[in-house]
Amino acid sequence: MKLTGDSFITTLTLLLAVTSAVSGCPPSDRAALLSFRAALTEPYLGIFNTWSGADCCSKWYGVSCDPETKRVTDIILRGESEDPIFEKTGRSGYMTGSISSSLCQLDRLTTLVIADWKAISGDIPPCVTSLGRLRILDLIGNKISGEIPADIGKLIRLTMLNLADNQISGSIPASIVNLNSLKHLDLNIGKLSMMSRALLSRNQLTGSIPSSFAKINRLADLDLSMNQITGSIPAQLGSMPVLSTLSLDTNKLSGQIPTSLLSNTGLNILNLSRNSLEGNLPDVFGPNSYFNALDLAYNNLRGSIPKSLSKAKYIGHLDLSHNHLCGSIPSGTPFDHLEASSFDNNDCLCGVPLRAC
Numbered sequence: 348m349k350l351t352g353d354s355f356i357t358t359l360t361l362l363l364a365v366t367s368a369v370s371g372c373p374p375s376d377r378a379a380l381l382s383f384r385a386a387l388t389e390p391y392l393g394i395f396n397t398w399s400g401a402d403c404c405s406k407w408y409g410v411s412c413d414p415e416t417k418r419v420t421d422i423i424l425r426g427e428s429e430d431p432i433f434e435k436t437g438r439s440g441y442m443t444g445s446i447s448s449s450l451c452q453l454d455r456l457t458t459l460v461i462a463d464w465k466a467i468s469g470d471i472p473p474c475v476t477s478l479g480r481l482r483i484l485d486l487i488g489n490k491i492s493g494e495i496p497a498d499i500g501k502l503i504r505l506t507m508l509n510l511a512d513n514q515i516s517g518s519i520p521a522s523i524v525n526l527n528s529l530k531h532l533d534l535n536i537g538k539l540s541m542m543s544r545a546l547l548s549r550n551q552l553t554g555s556i557p558s559s560f561a562k563i564n565r566l567a568d569l570d571l572s573m574n575q576i577t578g579s580i581p582a583q584l585g586s587m588p589v590l591s592t593l594s595l596d597t598n599k600l601s602g603q604i605p606t607s608l609l610s611n612t613g614l615n616i617l618n619l620s621r622n623s624l625e626g627n628l629p630d631v632f633g634p635n636s637y638f639n640a641l642d643l644a645y646n647n648l649r650g651s652i653p654k655s656l657s658k659a660k661y662i663g664h665l666d667l668s669h670n671h672l673c674g675s676i677p678s679g680t681p682f683d684h685l686e687a688s689s690f691d692n693n694d695c696l697c698g699v700p701l702r703a704c
């Protein structure tokens with residue numbers, strides 16, 4: 348294309364106008380960040396000292412913008428990280444205050460990580476569900492309380508929801524099943540790097556697991572451990588196509604373990620320990636069963652250990668202890684490396700590695 352002198356100048360002028368219009372973050376995004384900051388106190392590291400100057404896209408700690416529109420897209424504030432700022436002060440992060448609803452004005456936000464600050468309290472601002480572009484919502488390791496916003500299902504682009512290690516209560520909102528992009532859902536308090544944090548915080552989710560959870564068909568990792576969840580385990584969870592880790596340990600689940608869960612060959616880590624599960628273990632294992640960990644300890648399981656379990660391709664860690672199982676322990680390769688602790692405290696199990704039958 349040939350440009351005449353005039354149209355060239357016009358194009359150039361236009362380009363310059365566009366460029367200068369978006370040379371820094373919009374004042375409204377900057378104002379939203381400043382009121383978010385005003386609701387928090389970070390006394391030790393001084394991360395918010397960098398939040399000054401007109402351009403919030405430039406050198407504001409933890410803030411990133413779209414390079415073209417200069418709208419704020421990411422807020423990533425981690426209280427535990429390798430960042431030199433932590434090395435310099437020799438301590439991990441600590442913040443008090445709460446998460447301001449002014450964040451909800453950042454309507455281009457795709458990533459919101461406010462993790463491991465130990466003492467941020469208050470609730471999740473209900474308006475976060477209006478941030479329609481949000482892909483990552485990670486608030487692990489704070490003291491956030493209140494309920495998960497009922498319309499969380501509006502965040503249809505969410506791939507990761509991590510609310511672990513907080514004080515969130517109430518039940519799991521039914522709308523969560525609309526999160527079709529979700530791959531990681533972590534509402535537990537279990538992944539603690541320091542034991543003391545277990546004493547600091549604990550989620551208190553109640554109610555039962557909605558069976559429609561199984562419709563979140565990209566979910567690879569579901570962690571609801573260490574809550575107060577009741578009811579039985581929906582059999583539908585066993586037919587989730589890419590679920591590989593399911594942690595429901597330390598809850599108040601009852602009823603039988605669904606057959607579909609144990610016959611699902613994609614599920615490699617299954618932790619159902621410390622519940623009130625009952626009944627027999629279904630005899631549904633086979634040469635395609637592959638478990639890095641199968642932990643069913645501390646339940647009320649009865650009957651014998653299914654013979655088919657000895658045909659499994661691999662069982663890295665097995666824990667059937669503290670149940671009411673009886674009869675002989677099957678023999679076979681997957682069992683060869685297991686120790687007595689895998690079978691302790693049952694009613695009448697026998698055979699290697701326990702006493703002879």
Ligand SMILES: *[C@@H]1O[C@H](CO)[C@@H](O)[C@H](O)[C@H]1NC(C)=O
Pocket residue numbers: 537572596597618619620621640641642664
């Ligand atoms: C399963 O959960 C229990 C209780 O939360 C925990 O103690 C145990 O280590 C977990 N098992 C595996 C294999 O991770």
